[in-house]
Amino acid sequence: MIRHLPLMFRNAIRNRRRSVLTICSVAASLCLLGVMMALYQAMFLSPPTKEQALRVITRNKISLTNPMPLSYRHKIAQIPGVRAVTVGQWFGGVYKDSKNFFARIAVEPEYFEQVYPEYKVVQGSMQDFRKERMACAIGKDLAKKFDLKLGDRMTLIGDIFPVNLDFTIRAIFDVPIDNESMYFSLQYLYDALPAAQRDQAGWFTMQADSPESVSRISQAVDDMFRNSPVQTRTESEKAFQVGFLSFFGDIKSFLASICAAVTFTILLVTANTMAMSVRERVREIGVLKTLGYTNGTILGIILGEAAVLSFIGGVIGCALAQGIAIQFHSMPAFIAEFKTLTILPPVAAALLAVAVLIGLTGSFVPAWNASRTGIIDALRYTG
Amino acid sequence: MKIPLSYNLRNLTVRKTTTIMTALGVALTVAVLLAILAMVDGLNHAFATSGDPLNVLVVRKSAQSETTSNFTRAQYGDVRFKPGIAKTPAGEPMVSLEVVNVITLSAPGNESGQNILLRGVAPIGLTLRQGLSVVEGRWFTPGRREVVVGRGLTGRYPDARIGGVLEFGRGKWTVVGIMAQGNSAINSEVWGDLNQMAADFDRSDVLSSALIRVIDEAAVQALINDLKNDQRLNVDAQTEKSYYAAQTAAAIPLRAVGTLVAIIMAVGSAFAAMNTMYAAVARRSREIGTLRVLGFSQGGILVSFFLESLLLSLIGGILGVLLVLPLNNIQTGIGSFTTFAEIAFRFRITPEIMAMGVGFGLIMGALGGIFPAASAARKQILTALREF
Numbered sequence: 001m002i003r004h005l006p007l008m009f010r011n012a013i014r015n016r017r018r019s020v021l022t023i024c025s026v027a028a029s030l031c032l033l034g035v036m037m038a039l040y041q042a043m044f045l046s047p048p049t050k051e052q053a054l055r056v057i058t059r060n061k062i063s064l065t066n067p068m069p070l071s072y073r074h075k076i077a078q079i080p081g082v083r084a085v086t087v088g089q090w091f092g093g094v095y096k097d098s099k100n101f102f103a104r105i106a107v108e109p110e111y112f113e114q115v116y117p118e119y120k121v122v123q124g125s126m127q128d129f130r131k132e133r134m135a136c137a138i139g140k141d142l143a144k145k146f147d148l149k150l151g152d153r154m155t156l157i158g159d160i161f162p163v164n165l166d167f168t169i170r171a172i173f174d175v176p177i178d179n180e181s182m183y184f185s186l187q188y189l190y191d192a193l194p195a196a197q198r199d200q201a202g203w204f205t206m207q208a209d210s211p212e213s214v215s216r217i218s219q220a221v222d223d224m225f226r227n228s229p230v231q232t233r234t235e236s237e238k239a240f241q242v243g244f245l246s247f248f249g250d251i252k253s254f255l256a257s258i259c260a261a262v263t264f265t266i267l268l269v270t271a272n273t274m275a276m277s278v279r280e281r282v283r284e285i286g287v288l289k290t291l292g293y294t295n296g297t298i299l300g301i302i303l304g305e306a307a308v309l310s311f312i313g314g315v316i317g318c319a320l321a322q323g324i325a326i327q328f329h330s331m332p333a334f335i336a337e338f339k340t341l342t343i344l345p346p347v348a349a350a351l352l353a354v355a356v357l358i359g360l361t362g363s364f365v366p367a368w369n370a371s372r373t374g375i376i377d378a379l380r381y382t383g
Numbered sequence: 384m385k386i387p388l389s390y391n392l393r394n395l396t397v398r399k400t401t402t403i404m405t406a407l408g409v410a411l412t413v414a415v416l417l418a419i420l421a422m423v424d425g426l427n428h429a430f431a432t433s434g435d436p437l438n439v440l441v442v443r444k445s446a447q448s449e450t451t452s453n454f455t456r457a458q459y460g461d462v463r464f465k466p467g468i469a470k471t472p473a474g475e476p477m478v479s480l481e482v483v484n485v486i487t488l489s490a491p492g493n494e495s496g497q498n499i500l501l502r503g504v505a506p507i508g509l510t511l512r513q514g515l516s517v518v519e520g521r522w523f524t525p526g527r528r529e530v531v532v533g534r535g536l537t538g539r540y541p542d543a544r545i546g547g548v549l550e551f552g553r554g555k556w557t558v559v560g561i562m563a564q565g566n567s568a569i570n571s572e573v574w575g576d577l578n579q580m581a582a583d584f585d586r587s588d589v590l591s592s593a594l595i596r597v598i599d600e601a602a603v604q605a606l607i608n609d610l611k612n613d614q615r616l617n618v619d620a621q622t623e624k625s626y627y628a629a630q631t632a633a634a635i636p637l638r639a640v641g642t643l644v645a646i647i648m649a650v651g652s653a654f655a656a657m658n659t660m661y662a663a664v665a666r667r668s669r670e671i672g673t674l675r676v677l678g679f680s681q682g683g684i685l686v687s688f689f690l691e692s693l694l695l696s697l698i699g700g701i702l703g704v705l706l707v708l709p710l711n712n713i714q715t716g717i718g719s720f721t722t723f724a725e726i727a728f729r730f731r732i733t734p735e736i737m738a739m740g741v742g743f744g745l746i747m748g749a750l751g752g753i754f755p756a757a758s759a760a761r762k763q764i765l766t767a768l769r770e771f
Contacts, residue, residue, distance in 0.1 A: 028651035159446040243495030247718035
């Protein structure tokens with residue numbers, strides 16, 4: 001078959017306009033398929049980072065919006081394998097305008113050092129953030145979005161919590177997946193709250209001593225509070241994020257149906273192109289046969305031609321998909337992984353494999369029919 | 384002179400396979416667009432039909448939703464005596480104090496569960512919602528651990544059925560009924576007794592919101608202003624209608640994704656249609672020459688081939704609409720960031736959406752047909768006749 005490669009290439013480019021149109025059509029569809037696959041990969045299949053693999057999150061079993069007693073913290077800390085526990089609380093509220101949406105989270109001073117070591121401070125320092133009651137730390141992108149500098153004041157109007165809080169920016173951090181959030185002192189929040197609302201925790205984040213202990217710790221935490229008035233649900237950070245995604249609806253089926261529709265469309269396009277292309281050269285096939293080409297060889301040559309076309313379409317599609325993936329980086333960070341969305345080698349490989357496979361499947365029927373045409377009929381064909 | 388349309392129709396039927404394959408390509412593209420539009424429309428419809436223009440929702444100042452609001456019994460006591468509030472036959476002001484929370488219900492394939500809005504209401508709360516009724520079973524009994532679930536939840540969450548048991552607050556709650564109010568957001572909620580729920584969540588004094596029935600439309604704005612300007616109360620007020628209308632923002636990401644997907648797919652399909660039409664032009668070279676000899680003008684040829692492409696994509700567009708029709712009325716749900724809970728809705732394929740689908744198909748046909756048609760019209764008579 002290798003020695004027929006030049007023939008396949010020649011055939012593929014003999015009708016340039018058709019080949020270009022086919023490649024464009026396949027490329028557009030595959031680009032979409034690529035973006036969908038990359039999104040799927042980012043959301044459901046991306047492996048946790050080294051820091052993430054150690055993190056375990058506990059929340060109220062009823063839902064994330066229900067708090068847990070702060071006292072759970074000390075009990076959790078005693079579980080073997082838990083290196084550190086820290087508390088987070090979603091503040092919500094409004095900054096200037098209700099349309100300005102970003103995460104505002106009250107944390108303990110050691111939150112970053114203990115469980116989020118990957119947060120790198122680029123301006124100011126964590127020491128300043130820790131020692132000042134009204135300090136806040138914000139992400140790099142948030143600072144840029146609202147033109148905020150170190151030492152600037154920020155005011156949040158509470159909604160879940162009936163208090164308004166003033167802050168001074170003491171640290172600006174850079175961590176690709178979370179550059180649009182704001183963190184401040186939990187104690188500052190508690191002090192401002194009426195007694196009944198104090199000492200409540202939104203979630204506990206733990207650092208395990210090894211990734212292997214994560215599931216054991218999760219089990220141990222939930223068992224510990226099984227008979228308490230407030231029960232918990234504990235899972236790895238990755239599982240927590242995937243669970244959060246289901247909030248947006250059934251994303252898996254949504255992506256899967258689009259992928260199926262796109263794949264089927266490409267199949268139609270290749271089948272159609274190859275059928276047209278074969279119809280044009282039935283006589284030629286007759287000639288090849290008189291020259292001694294077997295049915296099998298002719299089948300192979302036509303299939304190969306389709307594979308070449310869809311492979312080129314696949315390569316272009318991959319490049320286009322990468323172009324679109326990059327556009328996701330500047331979008332609001334609903335899903336952290338989108339900030340670093342890219343067509344990874346496994347996705348690219350899968351995409352090209354799909355391209356070739358579809359090319360072969362789509363062209364099989366026309367190729368099969370052409371290869372089976374009798375010499376006399378083929379030579380007589382006037383199409 | 385015009386080339387009759389039947390000429391194009393026959394050409395399409397002669398090359399059945401190619402026609403069907405190209406049309407199917409267009410059809411799939413149209414179907415994907417329509418499926419997403421039907422979701423967006425269903426979601427917007429759910430929000431648009433939620434709420435009553437005569438009901439005013441009161442939340443804590445600057446709270447974006449009932450879920451993030453705090454509203455005390457003391458505030459409730461003050462609000463009740465504002466002017467403009469409708470009265471029950473017994474003379475009670477029609478004001479419903481409510482507590483709202485979010486619980487998770489798990490579903491097959493979603494074990495960690497979806498957020499569902501939970502609402503504790505007093506009997507007066509039921510009278511404030513026009514058209515709300517129990518479609519199966521009965522209402523919860525005040526003082527008992529019973530709940531009623533919205534119709535949009537049944538079938539999707541195994542526990543949301545009569546006899547089902549939900550676990551939240553301080554224990555178990557039994558589902559005793561299924562409620563519905565048109566397509567409104569209430570269909571995605573779980574309701575139970577106000578005091579029972581408030582006690583379970585330690586919110587006996589600080590609840591979530593109040594819903595007020597106003598005497599008539601003229602009194603609505605006055606009451607809203609009165610509430611908002613009352614410094615002591617420190618609340619925000621708006622009609623229930625506008626509260627839900629503001630939540631349609633939940634559909635924006637969906638619409639954006641849908642448009643992106645549809646446009647990229649349309650580009651692919653337009654190229655495929657172009658391919659088919661170029662092949663049609665090439666195959667019919669001699670025919671074109673003959674037509675020209677017979678006296679048909681270049682313009683006539685252009686129009687004819689262009690129409691053929693439109694016809695092809697029209698078939699595709701109609702097929703696409705047919706493909707997506709079975710989705711109509713299927714129940715699904717999506718998370719709303721305003722309430723942090725799910726809103727259940729049905730896919731809605733309206734005549735407008737169908738027309739949009741066919742129109743979208745025609746655009747693909749037009750884009751794919753214009754260049755081949757122009758190339759057909761430009762053919763020289765002699766060369767065209769000589770070509771095979």
